[in-house]
Amino acid sequence: MEASDSGITNPDSKDTLTSSYPKPSAAASPAYSSSSLSTAAAFIRAIESGSKHLLIKRFTFRYPEQKLKFVGDGYQFDPKRGVGIAGYRGRHILYHDKCTGCQLCSIACEGIAEAIGMVKVDEKWDQNKKSIMPQIDYGKCVFCGLCVDACPFYALSMTNDYELSAFTKEHLIYTPAQLAIKPKYEGDVVLQVEDWKGSEGQDVTTTEGAKKGIRRGIKGASHGHV
Amino acid sequence: MTTIEDKIEESKKLGMQIVKESEDDRLMTLSVGPQHPGSGHFRFVIKVDGDYIVYCDPDPGYVHRGDEKMCEYRNVIQNIPHLERPVIHDSNNITYSYSLAVEELVGIEVPRRGQFIRAIASELNRQVYTLYWLAIYGIFLGHSTMFMWPAGDRELFIDLLEALTGARVTHAFNIPGGVRNDIPEGFKDRCLRNVGYFEKRLKEYEDIFYNNPLFRQRTEGVGILQKEDAIKLGVTGSVLRASGVPYDIRKVEPYDVYNEIDFNVQYMRTGDSFARSYVPFLDMKESCHIIRQLLDKMPKSGEVRAKLQPNPKGPPNEAYRRVESGRGALGYYVVSDGTPKPYRVKISVGSFRNILALPFLLVGSRMADMPSIYWSLNYWPVEADR
Numbered sequence: 145m146e147a148s149d150s151g152i153t154n155p156d157s158k159d160t161l162t163s164s165y166p167k168p169s170a171a172a173s174p175a176y177s178s179s180s181l182s183t184a185a186a187f188i189r190a191i192e193s194g195s196k197h198l199l200i201k202r203f204t205f206r207y208p209e210q211k212l213k214f215v216g217d218g219y220q221f222d223p224k225r226g227v228g229i230a231g232y233r234g235r236h237i238l239y240h241d242k243c244t245g246c247q248l249c250s251i252a253c254e255g256i257a258e259a260i261g262m263v264k265v266d267e268k269w270d271q272n273k274k275s276i277m278p279q280i281d282y283g284k285c286v287f288c289g290l291c292v293d294a295c296p297f298y299a300l301s302m303t304n305d306y307e308l309s310a311f312t313k314e315h316l317i318y319t320p321a322q323l324a325i326k327p328k329y330e331g332d333v334v335l336q337v338e339d340w341k342g343s344e345g346q347d348v349t350t351t352e353g354a355k356k357g358i359r360r361g362i363k364g365a366s367h368g369h370v
Numbered sequence: 371m372t373t374i375e376d377k378i379e380e381s382k383k384l385g386m387q388i389v390k391e392s393e394d395d396r397l398m399t400l401s402v403g404p405q406h407p408g409s410g411h412f413r414f415v416i417k418v419d420g421d422y423i424v425y426c427d428p429d430p431g432y433v434h435r436g437d438e439k440m441c442e443y444r445n446v447i448q449n450i451p452h453l454e455r456p457v458i459h460d461s462n463n464i465t466y467s468y469s470l471a472v473e474e475l476v477g478i479e480v481p482r483r484g485q486f487i488r489a490i491a492s493e494l495n496r497q498v499y500t501l502y503w504l505a506i507y508g509i510f511l512g513h514s515t516m517f518m519w520p521a522g523d524r525e526l527f528i529d530l531l532e533a534l535t536g537a538r539v540t541h542a543f544n545i546p547g548g549v550r551n552d553i554p555e556g557f558k559d560r561c562l563r564n565v566g567y568f569e570k571r572l573k574e575y576e577d578i579f580y581n582n583p584l585f586r587q588r589t590e591g592v593g594i595l596q597k598e599d600a601i602k603l604g605v606t607g608s609v610l611r612a613s614g615v616p617y618d619i620r621k622v623e624p625y626d627v628y629n630e631i632d633f634n635v636q637y638m639r640t641g642d643s644f645a646r647s648y649v650p651f652l653d654m655k656e657s658c659h660i661i662r663q664l665l666d667k668m669p670k671s672g673e674v675r676a677k678l679q680p681n682p683k684g685p686p687n688e689a690y691r692r693v694e695s696g697r698g699a700l701g702y703y704v705v706s707d708g709t710p711k712p713y714r715v716k717i718s719v720g721s722f723r724n725i726l727a728l729p730f731l732l733v734g735s736r737m738a739d740m741p742s743i744y745w746s747l748n749y750w751p752v753e754a755d756r
Contacts, residue, residue, distance in 0.1 A: 255445075
C-alpha cells in the first residue's frame with residue numbers, strides 16, 4: 145500500500161495542518177475497487193497469510209503437565225536500598241524467624257484489599273514479643289505486593305505459586321503456618337521467540353527450524369499440533 | 371367507499387379500537403447494551419428508520435465506581451491498585467500521569483533509569499491495550515482470525531510485563547518516585563526478540579485484515595469525522611489523529627524521557643472508520659521503534675526509585691499532568707491540602723471525550739455500520755465511567 149493512497153502523510157511537512165480536508169469520495173476509493181484483478185489478489189494474499197499458519201508450531205503448551213518458568217523466586221523487596229527485586233507476584237511467603245509482629249503489612253493493606261489480619265501464634269520468638277503474625281485472605285488479596293514493600297525486616301515476600309484454588313472460602317484464608325511453607329513450583333517452559341536476532345546481534349535462528357520452514361517456536365514446549 | 375375513519379368508528383361500536391399509524395410508528399427504538407457484548411458495559415439508545423439510524427443517545431455510567439471519591443480516603447500510594455482498575459489492559463499508562471502529578475505535588479525527582487523503565491513499561495502496555503482493542507474490533511466486524519491473532523500476540527507483551535513487573539495485567543508498577551523494581555536479567559534480549567517478531571507479524575495483520583477488501587468495504591468512507599468537527603468535539607488520541615490532526619501528548623508535552631526519543635506522530639487525513647482503525651496500527655509500529663530506542667538509551671545502572679516516606683505529602687497545592695494513553699490524552703488533576711490523602715483527584719480520560727462523537731457519526735448511517743463506527747472510537751466504557 146502506498147503511503148499517499150491511504151492518506152498517510154509525513155508529519156514533518158508543514159502543509160498538513162493548513163491544507164483543506166479531502167472530499168469523502170476521495171477517501172472512499174480503495175485501490176482494489178478500481179479493478180477486480182487487484183481485489184482478487186488482495187483476497188488471495190489474505191487467505192495465504194492465514195493458511196500458512198497451519199504448518200507453524202503454536203504458542204500453546206499443555207498446562208498442568210507443563211508450566212511456565214518465571215523470572216526469579218518471586219517479588220521481593222530490599223528495604224535498605226528501597227527498591228524491589230523483579231519476580232512474579234504470587235502467593236506470599238512468611239519467614240517466622242524474622243517477623244516482629246509490627247503490623248506494617250496489615251496497615252499497608254488497609255484501603256487496598258484489607259486482606260491481611262494479625263493473628264496470635266503459639267510460637268515464641270525473641271523478636272516477636274506479642275506473638276502476632278499476618279494471616280492473608282486470598283479471596284480478597286489483589287497481589288499488588290505493597291505489603292512486601294512495607295516490611296522492613298525481610299520477613300514477607302512473594303513466590304511463584306499462583307495455583308490457589310480452593311473448595312470453600314475459608315480455605316482461601318492462609319494462616320501464618322501455611323504461609324511459611326515454601327511452595328513446590330517447577331516451571332520448565334520458557335516462552336521465547338527463537339527466530340529473531342538477540343540484542344548482541346547474533347542470529348538465533350535454529351538451523352533445523354529454518355530447514356523445515358518453521359519460522360517460530362517455543363523453547364521447551366511440546367509439539368501438540370504441527 | 372369506506373375510509374379509515376369509518377373503519378375506526380365501526381371498530382369502536384364493536385368494542386375494538388384501531389389506532390391510526392402515527393409518525394413515530396415508522397421509527398423503532400433499540401437499546402444497544404449494556405450487557406450484550408455489542409457495546410461493552412455501555413448502553414446507547416438508537417432509533418432506526420428502516421436501515422438508517424436517525425437518533426442516538428449514548429448513556430454512559432453503567433459501571434461507575436466512584437474512583438475519584440475513593441482517592442480522597444486513601445494515601446497516595448494506596449491509591450495505585452484501585453486507580454488502575456478502570457482500564458486494566460493499560461494499567462501502566464493510567465497510573466503514569468497520576469505518578470507524575472503526585473511527584474509534582476510532593477516535589478521529588480525520578481532517577482533517570484527509573485524514567486526509562488517506566489517509559490518502556492508504558493509503551494509495552496500500550497501495545498497490550500491496542501492489541502486487545504484490535505481483537506474486539508476484528509470480531510465485531512466478523513473477522514474471527516483477527517480476534518485470535520492479536521489476542522495471541524498480546525501474550526508476548528504480557529509475558530514481558532510479567533517478567534518486568536510481576537503481574538500479568540494489573541501491574542501496580544508505577545509509583546510516585548519511579549518504578550518499584552529494576553529490570554530483571556535478560557529482559558533486554560527477550561524484549562528485542564519479541565518486538566522484532568511482533569513487527570513481522572504486523573505485516574501479516576496488514577495482509578489479512580487491513581488490506582482485506584471485505585474489511586475495507588465495511589470501513590472506508592463510513593462515519594467520516596471532519597477535522598474541524600473533531601477539534602470542536604474535543605476528541606483525542608487515535609480518533610483525533612485519524613481526522614488529520616497530528617496531536618500526541620508525547621510530542622506536544624513531552625514527559626519524562628520522550629523529548630529524547632525520535633519518533634513521528636502517526637496520523638491520517640480521511641477521518642473515516644478505516645483511518646480510526648489504522649492509526650492505532652501505525653502507533654503499534656511506531657511503539658516498537660520507541661521501545662528499541664528506549665532500551666538503547668537507557669543508562670546501564672543507577673537508581674530506579676527515589677527515596678520516599680511511607681506517607682508522602684506536600685504543601686497545599688494542585689497539579690495537572692497528562693500522558694498519551696492507548697485512548698488519547700489521560701490527565702490527572704490532584705489537589706493536596708497538606709495531608710497524606712489527596713483533597714481531590716479528577717481523572718480526565720480519553721474514552722469519555724471520544725464517545726461524544728458517537729451520536730454525531732451514527733445519525734444518518736446504516737445499522738450495519740454501527741459496530742464499525744462504535745468500536746473504531748477506541749472507547750473503553752469502564753474507563754469513561756471511572
